[in-house]
Amino acid sequence: xxxxxxxxxxxxxxxxxxxxxxxxxxxxxxxxxxxxxxxxxxxxxxxxxxxxxxxxxxxxxxxxxxxxxxxxxxxxxxxxx
Amino acid sequence: xxxxxxxxxxxxxxxxxxxxxxxxxxxxxxxxxxxxxxxxxxxxxxxxxxxxxxxxxxxxxxxxxxxxxxxxxxxxxxxxxxxxxxxxxxxxxxxxxxxxxxxxxxxxxxxxxxxxxxxxxxxxxxxxxxxxxxxxxxxxxxxxxxxxx
Numbered sequence: 001x002x003x004x005x006x007x008x009x010x011x012x013x014x015x016x017x018x019x020x021x022x023x024x025x026x027x028x029x030x031x032x033x034x035x036x037x038x039x040x041x042x043x044x045x046x047x048x049x050x051x052x053x054x055x056x057x058x059x060x061x062x063x064x065x066x067x068x069x070x071x072x073x074x075x076x077x078x079x080x081x
Numbered sequence: 082x083x084x085x086x087x088x089x090x091x092x093x094x095x096x097x098x099x100x101x102x103x104x105x106x107x108x109x110x111x112x113x114x115x116x117x118x119x120x121x122x123x124x125x126x127x128x129x130x131x132x133x134x135x136x137x138x139x140x141x142x143x144x145x146x147x148x149x150x151x152x153x154x155x156x157x158x159x160x161x162x163x164x165x166x167x168x169x170x171x172x173x174x175x176x177x178x179x180x181x182x183x184x185x186x187x188x189x190x191x192x193x194x195x196x197x198x199x200x201x202x203x204x205x206x207x208x209x210x211x212x213x214x215x216x217x218x219x220x221x222x223x224x225x226x227x228x229x230x
Contacts (some may be wrong), residue, residue, distance in 0.1 A: 011130050011202035012214040029176075045219045054200075057134045073132055077216035080129070080160055080201030081113050081172055081192060 002027055007064060008073040009037065013051075019021055019041050031055065032062035035074060082156050084140025086131045086201075088163045091170040096157055105154050105177035109184040111192055113172035115165045119215075121209035129162045129171065136160070143194040151187040153178040158191055160201060161216065207222040 002025040009017045028034035029052040038044065048062065054073040056065050066072070088185045093110065099106060115127050144156045161171050174191050178184035195201075203215045218224050
C-alpha cells in the first residue's frame with residue numbers, strides 16, 4: 001500500500017527537482033529505496049552514497065523505515081563555513 | 082551556548098556584548114568571510130542555504146562536544162543563509178574561557194566540525210557567469226566528494 005510522505009530537497013537537489021518540498025506517495029520501504037525512486041524519476045546526479053537522509057528532522061541511516069506521515073529530507077554534501 | 086542560523090547581517094559587536102563574563106580571561110573569535118576566489122576561479126557572490134532545524138541541532142551538538150573537550154565558559158556561533166557579497170561575514174564564532182589555550186582549541190574545533198557536519202550548502206557565482214554548488218560535483222576533480230581545505 002502506498003504511504004504519503006513529505007520530502008524536502010536542498011541545494012543542488014532542490015534545483016534539479018525544481019521545488020523545495022513535496023508530498024510523495026510511495027511504496028518504498030526504506031529511505032534508500034525512496035531516494036533511488038526519486039533519483040530515477042527526477043534525474044538527480046548525486047548517488048545515494050554522497051547524500052545523507054534526515055527523517056523528522058534527525059539524521060537517520062539509509063535503512064530507516066519509511067512510515068506514513070514521515071518528513072524526509074535529502075541532504076547533499078555540506079559546505080558551510 | 083548557542084548555534085544560530087540567520088538570514089540577517091551578522092553584527093559581531095552586539096554578539097560580543099552578550100558574552101561578557103568576568104571569569105573569562107580569554108575570548109577568541111573567528112570570522113569566516115566571502116573570498117574573491119576559489120580554486121583559481123573568480124568569485125562574485127555566494128548563496129548559503131541551510132536545513133535550519135537540523136543545522137541548529139547538529140551545531141549545538143558540536144558546541145557541547147567542544148565544551149566537553151576544552152575548559153570553556155561560553156560559545157556562540159552564528160551562520161548566515163541567503164545571498165552574500167565579497168567580504169561579507171558568512172560565519173562568526175566566539176569562545177570565552179578562563180585561559181586562551183582552551184578558547185583557541187575550542188574555536189578551531191567548532192569551525193572544523195561545522196564545515197564537515199552541519200547541513201549548510203554554498204553556491205558560488207563566478208565572474209564568468211557560471212555557478213556551482215560546492216562539494217556537489219559528479220565529475221571532475223571535485224567528484225570524489227572530498228571537501229576543499
